[in-house]
Amino acid sequence: MTIPCFACQSSCCSAYSVLLNSRDIMRIKSHLGLSPSKFISPVPLGHENASYEPYSFSLGDKKRFLLAMKMRKNGCIFLLKFKQEERCGVHFARPNVCRCYPFSFEHGHAQEVPEKLCPSSWELTRKGEKQFGDCYANMQTDYSAYKVRLDSWNSKIYPKLLKKTFKERTPERIFENLLEYLSEEV
Numbered sequence: 001m002t003i004p005c006f007a008c009q010s011s012c013c014s015a016y017s018v019l020l021n022s023r024d025i026m027r028i029k030s031h032l033g034l035s036p037s038k039f040i041s042p043v044p045l046g047h048e049n050a051s052y053e054p055y056s057f058s059l060g061d062k063k064r065f066l067l068a069m070k071m072r073k074n075g076c077i078f079l080l081k082f083k084q085e086e087r088c089g090v091h092f093a094r095p096n097v098c099r100c101y102p103f104s105f106e107h108g109h110a111q112e113v114p115e116k117l118c119p120s121s122w123e124l125t126r127k128g129e130k131q132f133g134d135c136y137a138n139m140q141t142d143y144s145a146y147k148v149r150l151d152s153w154n155s156k157i158y159p160k161l162l163k164k165t166f167k168e169r170t171p172e173r174i175f176e177n178l179l180e181y182l183s184e185e186v
C-alpha cells in the first residue's frame with residue numbers, strides 16, 4: 001500500500017474541522033488523561049455538515065451544534081510540529097474519522113473521496129482495504145452508540161437543564177454538562 005502521508009504536510013489535519021462522537025472523546029480522554037473541555041468545541045450545524053444533523057444538540061436556544069475538535073491557527077489542536085514535520089499528537093487515540101480518511105465505502109469497497117487533499121493516490125492492497133473497511137465499520141458502530149446516548153441527552157437531560165436558573169443554563173454550562181455526560185462510562 002502506498003501511504004501518501006509521508007510526503008504530505010498533514011493537509012487534512014490543517015483543513016478540516018474534525019467532528020467527534022462520544023467514543024472518540026472517551027478514547028482521547030483516557031489516552032491523555034485530559035478533560036474533554038480542553039480539546040472539544042461546539043461547532044454550528046450548517047450546510048457543510050448537514051448530514052450530521054442526527055448527532056446535533058442545542059445549547060439553550062434553537063441553534064443546533066455538533067462536537068468538534070478544537071482548532072488552532074494551523075489546524076487541529078493535536079497537530080504538532082517536530083522539526084520540519086507535522087505529526088498527530090494523539091495518533092494512537094485519534095478519532096475514527098481521521099483513521100478512515102480519505103476513504104468512503106461503497107458496496108463494500110474503499111474509494112477515495114473525490115475532494116481528498118492527499119497529494120497522490122493510496123493504491124490500496126487487499127489488506128489495506130480491509131483495514132480501512134474495519135475502521136469504517138468501527139466508526140459506524142461508534143456513531144450508533146453515540147446516537148443512543150445523545151438521544152437520551154436531548155430528550156431527557158437537556159429539557160431538565162432548561163428548567164434550572166439562568167446561571168445554571170448558560171451555553172457554557174450546558175456544554176460542560178453535555179461533555180460530562182458523554183464522558184461517563186456506560
Ligand code: SF4
Nearest residue numbers: 013076078079088098
Ligand atoms: S486528531 Fe490527529 S489525525 Fe486527527 S485531525 Fe487532529 S492531528 Fe490530524
Ligand code: SF4
Nearest residue numbers: 004005008010012118
Ligand atoms: S490522509 Fe491525505 S491529506 Fe491527510 S496527511 Fe495523509 S496524505 Fe495528507
